[in-house]
Amino acid sequence: MNKLVLLLVAALASAAVADDAANKNKDTQPNAQQQQQQQFYQPPNPALVKKHLEKLFDEELDADKDKYVTAGELRAYLKLFHEKLVFDNIDKQWLYFDKEMNEVEPGKKVLKWDSYRKVTFPDKDLDEPGEDGTTARQMLERTERRWNMADANGDGALDKREFKNFLHPEExxxxxxxxxxxxxxxxxxxxNGDVSLAEYMTHLRKVSGPEKGKESAWEQAQQSHFSTYLDKDKDGTLSESEMKDWVLPSHDREEGEAWRLISSGDANQDTKLTKEEVTAVPEYFMGILPHEFWQQAGHAGSVKHDEF
Incomplete structure (x- = not known):
């Protein structure tokens, strides 16, 4: 299974509370993720993708300039790629709430829960359902729970480090x-506390897009992955423990994704990639193009670069 999809489950769980809650406030400007989601299914230009994959190969992936990319080189790039996504998101959100903050000492600001709630959950919108039927009031409960878990000293306010754990608790x-x-x-x-195969497939269709949901081979592969690897006790559902193994794997996620990418493009089975192998299967590699590409191409967030 595509581990970018796997990691998207964790990413969605991590970002949905904070980002979607902010989107409930119609008096504020839509944030970047909302704008990205609206463009999610716009396919980028294939020639442009190829050009930028070649640039990525030469300037970022092939660190030793030997015309090959190894799993180690991919892992190093993915680690930086992931860290940049996380910290860019934190900086943008922190700046967004700057006007609501209190300066507790020179150079140190905190954001109080009441201030955050006022901006993201205006009372007039609490019972208005979103596209998935979830109301802001339901989202508020989840958000407050997450806030309290991130609030290390229990003072009801978050400094930037605690705010990072609020937005990205998986870190x-x-x-x-x-x-x-x-x-x-x-x-x-x-x-009922468990995730059935049907619920799992419904979620994957939603995050993978309608084009995948129509492919029988894709459906069979996801069902097989559920039954073979995720459902460890073979009872037809995923318990909380099995969900933890899935969304928060104990292994090095960048290394796992690096090897998945190697296996996806390694046509001659030499466990490394050439530029030609990378550009031959752009659907596997355009997800790791930097965010700047999607902005310049007018497709911010349009494919799965934000899944990792």
Whole structure:
């Protein structure tokens, strides 16, 4: 299974509370993620993708300039790629709420829960359902739970470090379990505490786009992955423990993704990639093009570069 999709589950669980909550406020400007989602299915120009993949290969991936990219080189790039996505998101959100902050000492600001709630959850919108039927009031409960888990000193306010754990709890050892809780809530449509195969497939179709949902081979591959690898006790559902193994894998995620990319493009099976192998299967590699490409191409977030 495409591990970018796997990681998107964690990313969605991590970002949905903070980002979607902000989007509920119609008096504020739509944030970048909302604008990206609106453009999600616009395909980028193939020639432009090829050109930028070649540039990425030469300038970023092939670190030793030997005309090949190894799993180690891919892992190093993916680690930086992931860190930049996380910190760019934190900086943008922190700046967005700057006017609502209190300066507790010179150079140190905090954001209080009441201030955050006022901006992201105006009372007039609390019972208005979103596209998925979830109301802002329901989202508020999840958001406050996440806020409290990130609030290390329990003072009701977050400094920038705590705010990072609020937006990206998967990056913090103490806060990361909330990602599992939210992932289960996101997928468990019948609210019985487990995720069935049907619920799993419904979620994957939603995050992968309609073009994938129509492919029988893709459907069979995802069902097989569920049954073979995710459902460890073979009871037909994913428990919270099995969900944790899926959305928060204990192995090095960048290394795992690097090897997945190698296997996707390695036509001659020599465990490394040439530029020609990378550009031959752009659907596997355009997801790791830098965010600047999507902005310049007018397709910010249009494919799966933000899934990782």
């Amino acid at each position: 913090d050892e103490k806060a990361r379990h909330v990602v599992v809780i939210e992932a289960v809530e996101l997928m468990d449509n019948d609210k």
